Amino acid sequence: MDHLVFEVGTALVLVAIAAVIAGRLKFSIIPFLIILGMLVGPHAPTIGIINLKFIESAEIIEFLGRIGVLFLLFYLGLEFSVGKLIKSGRSIAIGGTIYVLMNFALGLAYGFLTGFPLYETLIIAGMVSVSSSAIVAKVLVDLRRTGNSETELILGIILFDDIFLAVFLSIMSGLLLGGATSIGGTILSVLISIGYMMLFFVIARKGSPVLNRLLNIASDEIFIIVVFAALFFIAGFSETIHVAEAIGALLFGLALSETEHSKRIEKLVIPFRDFFGALFFFSFGLSIDPLSLGNTLWLTLGVVALTILGNFVAGMIAGRRSGLSHKASVNIGLTIVSRGEFSIIVANLGIAGGLMPILKPFSALYVLILAILGPLLTKESKRIYNVLNKVFKWSNQNSKSK
Amino acid sequence: MNVREIELPGIGRKFEMITRSNEKIVIVVHDDGRREIYHFDEHDHDESISSVTFNDSEARQISAIIGGIVYKPRALETVEMAFDDLVIEWFKVENNAAAINKSIGEIDVRNKYGVTVIAIIKKNLKKILNPGPQAMIEPGDTIVICGERSELKAVIKELLSSGGE
Numbered sequence: 001m002d003h004l005v006f007e008v009g010t011a012l013v014l015v016a017i018a019a020v021i022a023g024r025l026k027f028s029i030i031p032f033l034i035i036l037g038m039l040v041g042p043h044a045p046t047i048g049i050i051n052l053k054f055i056e057s058a059e060i061i062e063f064l065g066r067i068g069v070l071f072l073l074f075y076l077g078l079e080f081s082v083g084k085l086i087k088s089g090r091s092i093a094i095g096g097t098i099y100v101l102m103n104f105a106l107g108l109a110y111g112f113l114t115g116f117p118l119y120e121t122l123i124i125a126g127m128v129s130v131s132s133s134a135i136v137a138k139v140l141v142d143l144r145r146t147g148n149s150e151t152e153l154i155l156g157i158i159l160f161d162d163i164f165l166a167v168f169l170s171i172m173s174g175l176l177l178g179g180a181t182s183i184g185g186t187i188l189s190v191l192i193s194i195g196y197m198m199l200f201f202v203i204a205r206k207g208s209p210v211l212n213r214l215l216n217i218a219s220d221e222i223f224i225i226v227v228f229a230a231l232f233f234i235a236g237f238s239e240t241i242h243v244a245e246a247i248g249a250l251l252f253g254l255a256l257s258e259t260e261h262s263k264r265i266e267k268l269v270i271p272f273r274d275f276f277g278a279l280f281f282f283s284f285g286l287s288i289d290p291l292s293l294g295n296t297l298w299l300t301l302g303v304v305a306l307t308i309l310g311n312f313v314a315g316m317i318a319g320r321r322s323g324l325s326h327k328a329s330v331n332i333g334l335t336i337v338s339r340g341e342f343s344i345i346v347a348n349l350g351i352a353g354g355l356m357p358i359l360k361p362f363s364a365l366y367v368l369i370l371a372i373l374g375p376l377l378t379k380e381s382k383r384i385y386n387v388l389n390k391v392f393k394w395s396n397q398n399s400k401s402k
Numbered sequence: 403m404n405v406r407e408i409e410l411p412g413i414g415r416k417f418e419m420i421t422r423s424n425e426k427i428v429i430v431v432h433d434d435g436r437r438e439i440y441h442f443d444e445h446d447h448d449e450s451i452s453s454v455t456f457n458d459s460e461a462r463q464i465s466a467i468i469g470g471i472v473y474k475p476r477a478l479e480t481v482e483m484a485f486d487d488l489v490i491e492w493f494k495v496e497n498n499a500a501a502i503n504k505s506i507g508e509i510d511v512r513n514k515y516g517v518t519v520i521a522i523i524k525k526n527l528k529k530i531l532n533p534g535p536q537a538m539i540e541p542g543d544t545i546v547i548c549g550e551r552s553e554l555k556a557v558i559k560e561l562l563s564s565g566g567e
Contacts, residue, residue: 079412137412144453146416147428147440152408159411327448 007057037285068280070249071273077253095318096160103129123350132340150328173244176353200251300365311337326394338374437461498564507535517549
């Protein structure tokens with residue numbers, strides 16, 4: 001216990017180095033932190049008093065990572081308001097629905113065809129359906145794509161995707177964590193989850209005057225204590241009624257999203273989300289034995305190929321339907337293919353629910369590949385378009401139709 | 403020019419416009435205060451050919467330049483805004499002009515010429531909007547007057563220029 005702070009400090013230094021390198025390479029830090037975690041972890045050497053296995057501190061690091069999930073999802077809840085979604089319009093609702101349905105169906109088909117049981121298949125389908133808001137938003141800003149005409153559709157699809165994630169996680173946590181054995185019990189625990197979720201939706205829509213008054217705190221110090229206390233309390237309470245704590249955090253964020261204070265909370269939460277979020281990816285990496293990745297390699301490659309294809313086709317359909325050019329539509333599919341934090345959270349829920357342990361290395365490899373490949377595909381979208389254009393002759397068609 | 407305004411959740415707000423010469427310009431205002439301007443290919447509105455990023459204070463300065471605010475003070479004396487024959491004019495009162503040290507009520511331009519004094523900008527740039535009859539005209543003031551072109555000319559010649567009446 002003597003070296004606890006030192007151990008955590010060492011871990012943080014490694015995380016910081018990985019983050020700096022990722023920043024230099026202009027890359028998302030997510031894959032770097034996962035790989036770092038896998039490299040140290042149980043296989044790392046001990047150098048003097050520096051113990052890179054993080055045995056003593058493993059629990060603490062894991063706990064800090066868990067806090068990271070709470071902040072990630074709390075922020076997600078704050079960001080998407082129902083009002084925003086309604087405002088964003090029809091083309092996004094259609095595009096988002098096409099995207100989610102297609103990917104979810106592909107995921108289900110893949111899970112069944114490769115012989116997974118029902119729950120595992122559902123988790124895989126969930127992982128395949130949710131793209132990474134963090135990576136996509138970062139890539140769009142870094143590559144200076146925010147001005148492009150397809151950008152709002154991409155962000156809209158992601159917003160839609162995030163809402164799907166909330167519903168999906170609620171239902172799955174009812175299914176997996178409820179611990180019910182009979183069909184009736186399972187239905188009941190799913191209903192509890194959905195009811196719990198609806199409760200927060202109602203609070204978000206109707207309760208904002210009350211919340212506004214409660215949160216009318218001038219001092220930032222007291223404000224942050226109150227908000228964080230409520231966040232941890234609600235997340236923890238959710239666990240007791242078998243709703244995943246991450247969902248509790250998300251729903252609490254949702255409840256606050258319509259208040260006047262949402263911008264202020266967002267500002268306060270971002271540093272915490274970034275810091276603890278980094279530890280989440282690191283601790284996820286720590287929990288993975290690199291040697292176990294080999295067993296799932298082919299399985300993962302299959303689902304990666306499927307994801308890219310599914311995203312591409314869904315992006316083309318969504319883009320063309322809302323009147324964008326072929327070029328812009330190609331960009332959509334190639335941008336939303338990135339996978340990250342949410343796919344891991346879905347997989348972790350499966351693990352917490354006692355499903356097959358193979359989900360863990362599977363999700364790690366899946367996220368690693370797509371967190372690296374996604375931004376690359378986005379960057380090279382012009383070249384990919386040019387190649388595809390030669391095959392499909394899009395630009396000729398356009399000029400003819402004019 | 404038609405400006406399309408679009409929300410970009412998690413990033414900011416986007417303003418899209420196509421100029422008369424068919425050039426597409428997009429301005430993105432990031433939530434963190436950054437502004438980006440994108441300029442698109444004239445023939446392919448999906449292909450951004452250049453972009454610039456400004457921080458908040460740079461953006462304000464640039465917008466002031468484009469909006470004509472920075473350059474306007476020098477032109478203050480002669481800027482005209484003509485709506486057919488109705489003209490608003492900024493005129494710096496010359497030394498020794500007849501109107502100096504008289505009040506608006508005394509010079510009575512509204513009744514004599516049909517000209518209205520909209521504002522007086524004092525030497526220290528203090529503005530008196532819609533001045534009352536007791537407001538005084540002092541050396542170095544710029545006064546903003548509104549009326550028909552010929553009447554404005556008469557007022558300027560007889561009351562506001564040096565060596566008038």
